[in-house]
Structures are given as C-alpha cells and as structure tokens.
Amino acid sequence: HEIKNPLTPIQLSAERLKRKYQNEVTSDPETFTTCTDTIIRQVEDIGRMVDEFSSFARMPQPSIGRENLSHLIREVVTLERSRTEDITIDLALPDGDMMLRCDRRQVSRALTNILKNAAESVESRILQDKSEDGEGDPGRISVAVIDGRGQGGGDESVAVIVEDNGIGLPEAGRERLTEPYVTTRSKGTGLGLAIVRKIMEDHQGDLRLEDRPGGGARISLVFRDLDETANDGDKDPMKVATGLGLG
Ligand SMILES: Nc1ncnc2c1ncn2[C@@H]1O[C@H](COP(=O)(O)OP(=O)(O)O)[C@@H](O)[C@H]1O
Numbered sequence: 704h705e706i707k708n709p710l711t712p713i714q715l716s717a718e719r720l721k722r723k724y725q726n727e728v729t730s731d732p733e734t735f736t737t738c739t740d741t742i743i744r745q746v747e748d749i750g751r752m753v754d755e756f757s758s759f760a761r762m763p764q765p766s767i768g769r770e771n772l773s774h775l776i777r778e779v780v781t782l783e784r785s786r787t788e789d790i791t792i793d794l795a796l797p798d799g800d801m802m803l804r805c806d807r808r809q810v811s812r813a814l815t816n817i818l819k820n821a822a823e824s825v826e827s828r829i830l831q832d833k834s835e836d837g838e839g840d841p842g843r844i845s846v847a848v849i850d851g852r853g854q855g856g857g858d859e860s861v862a863v864i865v866e867d868n869g870i871g872l873p874e875a876g877r878e879r880l881t882e883p884y885v886t887t888r889s890k891g892t893g894l895g896l897a898i899v900r901k902i903m904e905d906h907q908g909d910l911r912l913e914d915r916p917g918g919g920a921r922i923s924l925v926f927r928d929l930d931e932t933a934n935d936g937d938k939d940p941m942k943v944a945t946g947l948g949l950g
C-alpha cells in the first residue's frame with residue numbers, strides 16, 4: 704500500500720498535464736506526448752505488479768462452499784473476453800450446472816491468471832509473426848471443462864483445460880515455472896502460476912502444464928470433490944480453533 708498510494712496521484716497528474724497542455728505545447732509537442740504517455744503506461748504497469756505481489760503475500764485461507772462452477776467459469780471468461788478483444792476465447796461447458804465444493808474467489812483468480820498468461824503468450828506470438836512479415840493464425844484461446852464425476856469411467860475429476868495458440872511454454876526449466884518469481888517475460892513478476900499452484904494445493908487438486916498439439920500451451924486445473932466433512936474454510940470456528948482447517 705505504501706507503494707501503491709502515490710501511484711494514483713502520479714497517474715492523474717500526468718493525465719491532467721496531457722489533457723491541459725497538449726495543445727499549448729508548441730516547441731516539441733511529440734516529446735511532450737511521448738513522455739506523458741510513458742509515465743501513464745509505466746505507472747499502470749507498476750500498479751499491476753504491486754497488486755500481484757501484495758495478493759501473493761496475503762493469500763487467504765480457503766473458504767470452501769458448494770459453488771456453481773459453470774457460472775463461475777462463464778463469468779471469468781466473459782470478463783477476459785472484454786479485456787482481450789483481438790483474441791477469440793471459445794468456451795465449451797457440459798450441459799447443465801456443474802457444482803463443485805471450492806473457494807469461489809480463489810478458483811476465479813486461478814482461472815483469471817491462466818487466461819492472462821494465455822493471452823500474453825498469444826499476443827507475443829502475434830507480434831513475432833508480424834515482425835517476420837508472416838500472416839500468422841488469429842489469436843485463439845479455448846476453455847473446455849471435462850467433468851468425469853459420476854460417469855463410471857473411473858475418473859472422478861473435473862478438469863478445466865485452457866489451450867492457446869501462443870508462443871508455447873519455454874523448453875527449459877518447465878518444472879520451475881510454478882515457483883514464485885520465475886518468469887520469462889520482461890514485465891513479469893513470476894507470481895501468476897505460483898498463486899495458481901497454491902490455490903490448487905488448497906483444493907487438493909493438480910495444475911498441469913503441457914504443450915498444445917499444433918503449438919501453444921495447454922494448462923489444466925484438475926479438481927476432485929472435496930470431502931463434505933473437510934471444512935468450510937475459516938467459516939467454521941471449531942476447525943479454526945483446533946487448527947484442523949484445510950491448508
Ligand atoms: N500460456 C502460456 N504460454 C507460454 N508460456 C507460459 C504460459 N503460461 C505461463 N507461461 C510461462 O510461465 C512463466 C511464469 O508464469 P507466471 O507465473 O504467470 O508469471 P509471469 O506471467 O509474471 O511471467 C511465464 O513467464 C511463461 O514463461
């Protein structure tokens with residue numbers, strides 16, 4: 704917070720300078736515009752990084768409840784679609800509402816982080832194609848959910864699978880990508896997947912990182928039904944008191 708507080712006034716001041724004096728600066732208007740835009744953009748980046756750091760530092764105890772997973776996924780995907788208009792995000796959900804015992808906020812956050820990475824990877828690949836004068840495939844991300852519970856197939860898990868046609872996972876050091884601060888991006892914090900991993904651990908689930916056949920990455924969040932008696936997170940005073948809560 705100590706870092707974040709001054710950011711808003713810096714940004715607002717830069718925006719104000721730009722609005723107010725843009726048309727008055729006569730000696731070198733380009734430099735004026737470039738500089739104010741740089742301040743605004745960089746301050747935005749710092750704000751995002753600070754958000755990521757502070758949310759990693761205070762990961763709350765999970766609060767598990769019976770949630771509508773279909774609903775949750777639709778919400779996250781809709782939000783992400785509005786953020787990345789140049790990338791098509793397909794969504795394939797099983798019919799009907801899928802219910803899952805989970806921490807609604809945390810699962811939304813995990814999926815948001817995965818979609819953000821996918822979008823960034825797709826953007827990089829599109830830039831790469833452009834710099835090579837190639838036409839390149841349009842940006843595409845797909846979210847599919849496979850619910851094996853109660854199907855008799857022996858797989859009692861719910862897998863949320865996110866595929867992208869981006870640059871693909873780095874060849875080297877893959878097993879370390881979920882560790883904090885491991886990043887290959889210049890503006891990365893390396894916390895996105897660390898947060899997802901922690902969330903999946905709290906849900907006794909798995910996070911899988913694979914290549915997508917045909918290029919890009921395939922990231923899966925695999926959930927299993929949590930024991931009904933497991934807990935209801937920090938809502939249950941007895942479990943908190945005896946330290947038997949999840950996580
Ligand atoms: N969809 C993806 N495609 C390619 N690489 C990915 C993808 N998701 C994650 N990665 C790799 O994992 C690294 C760590 O991701 P993350 O923990 O979210 O940190 P950050 O996004 O800040 O780099 C990324 O820098 C990137 O190398």
Ligand SMILES: [Mg+2]
Binds near residue numbers: 816819
């Ligand atoms: Mg990330």
